[in-house]
Amino acid sequence: MEKIWTLDTLPKLKERVAGTRVLLRVDLNVPMRGDKISDITRIERFLPTVRELSHLGCKIILMSHFGRPNGKVIAGMSIKPLLKFLEAKMDGQKIVFLDDLFNQRTRDLVNGLPSGGVALLENLRFHAGEEANDKNFVEALAVLGDIYINDAFSAAHRAHASTEGLAHVLPSAAGRSMEAELEALESALDNPKRPVMALVGGAKVSSKLEILSNLVSKVDRLVIGGAMANTFLYALGNDVGMSLCEKNMTDTVFQVMASADEAGCQLVLPSDVVIAEEFAANVANQNVPIAGVQPNSIILDIGEETVGAVTECLSECKTILWNGPLGAFETKPFDRGTIAVAKAVANLTFERKLRSIAGGGDTLAALKTANALDSFSYVSTAGGAFLEWLEGRELPGVVALSG
Numbered sequence: 001m002e003k004i005w006t007l008d009t010l011p012k013l014k015e016r017v018a019g020t021r022v023l024l025r026v027d028l029n030v031p032m033r034g035d036k037i038s039d040i041t042r043i044e045r046f047l048p049t050v051r052e053l054s055h056l057g058c059k060i061i062l063m064s065h066f067g068r069p070n071g072k073v074i075a076g077m078s079i080k081p082l083l084k085f086l087e088a089k090m091d092g093q094k095i096v097f098l099d100d101l102f103n104q105r106t107r108d109l110v111n112g113l114p115s116g117g118v119a120l121l122e123n124l125r126f127h128a129g130e131e132a133n134d135k136n137f138v139e140a141l142a143v144l145g146d147i148y149i150n151d152a153f154s155a156a157h158r159a160h161a162s163t164e165g166l167a168h169v170l171p172s173a174a175g176r177s178m179e180a181e182l183e184a185l186e187s188a189l190d191n192p193k194r195p196v197m198a199l200v201g202g203a204k205v206s207s208k209l210e211i212l213s214n215l216v217s218k219v220d221r222l223v224i225g226g227a228m229a230n231t232f233l234y235a236l237g238n239d240v241g242m243s244l245c246e247k248n249m250t251d252t253v254f255q256v257m258a259s260a261d262e263a264g265c266q267l268v269l270p271s272d273v274v275i276a277e278e279f280a281a282n283v284a285n286q287n288v289p290i291a292g293v294q295p296n297s298i299i300l301d302i303g304e305e306t307v308g309a310v311t312e313c314l315s316e317c318k319t320i321l322w323n324g325p326l327g328a329f330e331t332k333p334f335d336r337g338t339i340a341v342a343k344a345v346a347n348l349t350f351e352r353k354l355r356s357i358a359g360g361g362d363t364l365a366a367l368k369t370a371n372a373l374d375s376f377s378y379v380s381t382a383g384g385a386f387l388e389w390l391e392g393r394e395l396p397g398v399v400a401l402s403g
């Protein structure tokens, strides 16, 4: 691992802690189903860092993004509803909510925190300066803390103010969860047993598509599901009806296919899918071959034949890296493909035939629905960051912590 500062090595942390204000970047971008958190793994992973700093007597200011409000205040994307949940997870400890970054009251509230006290800042992406990694925004954050700890590996692929910029203006280190993620991924993927299969799905299509071109040189099989598969199917001349699909990404699709070819990576796309005329729970649906997709239909899951092909492919592999659900798994019955494949992975892992590593907020929620989460060899909280790490890219949030 690249040598990064940690809570153990950050100079003087242990000596000057009483009352030290720690800006702690966490990833509260948890998957939601309505107003319920559908998977709390991201929260559970950073709590040990909060507890450790709290026991040391630090004042902790939690910072995170939530969703993609694009620099605007969007009431539905406030981080405040998570406050009660966090307090409950921290045995009822009161957390001070800071809804405005820039006023004196916020600074007073932070300074007035007791030793071991915790505050939570409103969604940082309500400010354009966060994603722009704007110098003034970094400064505005920095005045609230004496040191900066990043415990959000899942956001480390973003060079934003709170994931990268702050590390340049304050003494900084990785939190326990960031440290553990890097260690686990390194030990799991350094020299993996082959064949290695990557299974990539989900809805954040365009950002992941770019990654695939590089990923194909690292893995032996690449299985594509979820909305991303629609973009591939469309580029190959299939009718995808009203499905989620990025029609302007055709060139990227061909580039991925060419790179796969060159690297000798076998690309596996769905041969059949589940379609419906509307996207809602328990609507009438049909399992059809790709050529059977109707112009007025929506592809919502991989089909049974595809599940069979993926399962067979799995049984020939020794390592699987999974990011992204294979269908619209939050809405029944479009969770079937993801659940079937998750169970197959869990069984093969249990039988020690497969090493399974999964990453991503939605992926974890899907695996949990399938009751498969605990059987995986390793589960990362990171989705996009996990993929970029697999690709071998340097993550700006990690690099910034290096000593």
Ligand code: 3PG
Pocket: 027, 029, 067, 068, 154, 155, 158, 361, 382, 383, 384, 385
């Ligand atoms: C994630 O959910 O992968 C992280 O929280 C990063 O979110 P982003 O893709 O919106 O930057």
Ligand code: MG
Pocket: 029, 360, 361, 362, 383
């Ligand atoms: Mg996510």
